Amino acid sequence: MARILPKRKAKGVDFCDVDDNYYIIRSDLGCFMYSANFHRGYDLNIYSLHPSCQGGDHYLAFDNNTFYIIKGNTYRRVSDMSKEFDSVVYNLHPNCQGSRGVYHKTSNINKDSNAVEYQLHPNCKDALYYWGTKSYSYFLKYLQYADTFSIHPDVLDFLPGGLGQTHGPTFGKWDLIKMISNDSEIPVTWEKKITWKVSFTKSKLSSIEHNWKVNMSATFDLDALIAEIVKLQFSLSAEHGGISINTENENWEEATEVAETVILTLQPHTKMYMWQYKLSLGKEDVLFCREIVFDENPNPPSIIPLLPANK
Template identity: 50%
Template sequence: MELSRRVSHLPTAWMSLLRWKLCKTMAAIVPKKDAPGVDICGVDKYYYIVRSDLNCYMCSSNFNKGENLGIYSLHPACSNGDHYLAHEDDLFYIIKGNSFRCVSNMNKDEGAIVYPLHPSCQGGDHYLSAFGKFYIIYQNQGVYRRTKDMNTYEDGAESSLHPDCKDGLYYFGIKNYYYFMKPKNEWGIQYYKCTNFNTNEGGETLSFHPSVINFLPGGLGITHGPSAGVWNCIKTVKNDSKTTITWMKKISVTHGFEKDKMSSIEHNWNISTSMVLKTGGLSALITKSQFTFSTSYGGSSINTERENWKQTSVTEETISMHLQPGQVVYIWQYKLNLGSEAVLFCRDLMFKDDPKAPTVSPFSR
């Protein structure tokens, strides 16, 4: 690759003198309303986190202890659901619009049958199953409905949500309990267990294991720190002579994703061989996804698809420029951090004639 630019032709906007500062925004889990295709469900002794955006889901026997964490690919027919829940009949229910698909295995789409949702079961903010019934949460209205059958609304009834049960980011259930994830507080990311949404009976607060948090949307911002972009000066060139010179040399530039550094998030995961991963593996997909989230959730609101998500590599790039007598040029490279750690070295280079870092992100152009 050859870059040949005259510093005098750089746009004025790129010559800003402000220094980059680390983003101080608090990270948070992306709530269901802002994460299409993402949901949590459970049945009997197992819990599931569905990430349609990553085409996979996590299965665990204990979110609190991070036990038996398995990652499986999501069958295309089971992807992009509005809601996911599991029932004691060993079926998963995937809601899209005003219908739902029943399958016994989200990895294989086995035994698929589609039914229409009863009008009284439509338009819910959250869906879950527990105590042999289905529950539909209407968060804004502060109510929930329960029924034995979402197709017929058999034994349907509506009740008020207890005030402590209204602010869940996600709701899910197993045979004899309801759960809902609470917004992050001084104790971190937690979920609440109870037996009655109306009276908030049987309450218990549990924390998510870090290995589970890493898989949740926005989780890397909590375990590793918010993402932010920074320009790093990789080379300084100075003309000490009294005449104009043409400087042409090769410089070493690091490009790509710090796969070895980020693969640590997978250490407690048993990733199924059925997983068909894009370049960089699952850790790359999750990290790339983190950057797309807004700063409220520890992201940067950027798309990094055009970057190199393979293992980092060092390449030599030929740089050519004309330098006036006494002129100094600083060569900057853009990188993306999680917390204080650089995880993606971007391909963008910038030339400036002052030592202050650029302030314009290459992703904002």
């Protein structure tokens, strides 16, 4: 099964929470998700993430009006991650910097006041993500222990690599659109209008956002968000349910059919095959690429007509 992209590979992606208010930050998407319960998928709301709050190394929450974004050797305190209210930047104490494989507890990350350091229990090591409240510590991991909870599929869809868990891995393939043949003894010029589908079939992924409420700016609507999530899924490695390709230059508008007049001259007793490249997520074809290939070979082309994903 495809695996969720871990925090060490996902810059600006993190969890934080306050009591019964849980947050997932996706800097790469420019937004964050709020939920009242990750296990049951309650009250899933998505908000814009202010540019100054994006790209953090870690995200912490003290209460619903106090958030901390750690970047390098400094941290930013804001009262609202979507609007950067009351923003103040502080230096991060050296003892609170870096990663040492321990659990460091302090009442002030600027002064490292009342600091205590603990070794992690073996069952708590090597988690994908860590976060906590004043009363509890949480981590996301595949192994099952006592007092564990699953993540609701509607929440998994928002995580990098989550679509690979809920929908299945992605893959690309060439689809035969048309086969043209000349069985005569003379060359034949063939002219005909051919119709094929292009762009993004969002309707096949309507289940992704059925439980989401989007509270974002008008310039970043739900359709655009879903397209970005799928686009990023394609860019991931096979380990995380992707195919390691860059689809930035494809048309991510809702899929439509296009028609074009094709003129070909076929030699006697020859055939011509028209192929289109498409990308699938699990069992669904979701992106019909612009690339069309005409070839006399009855086998699908061996090339991948898209650039590799940026590493």
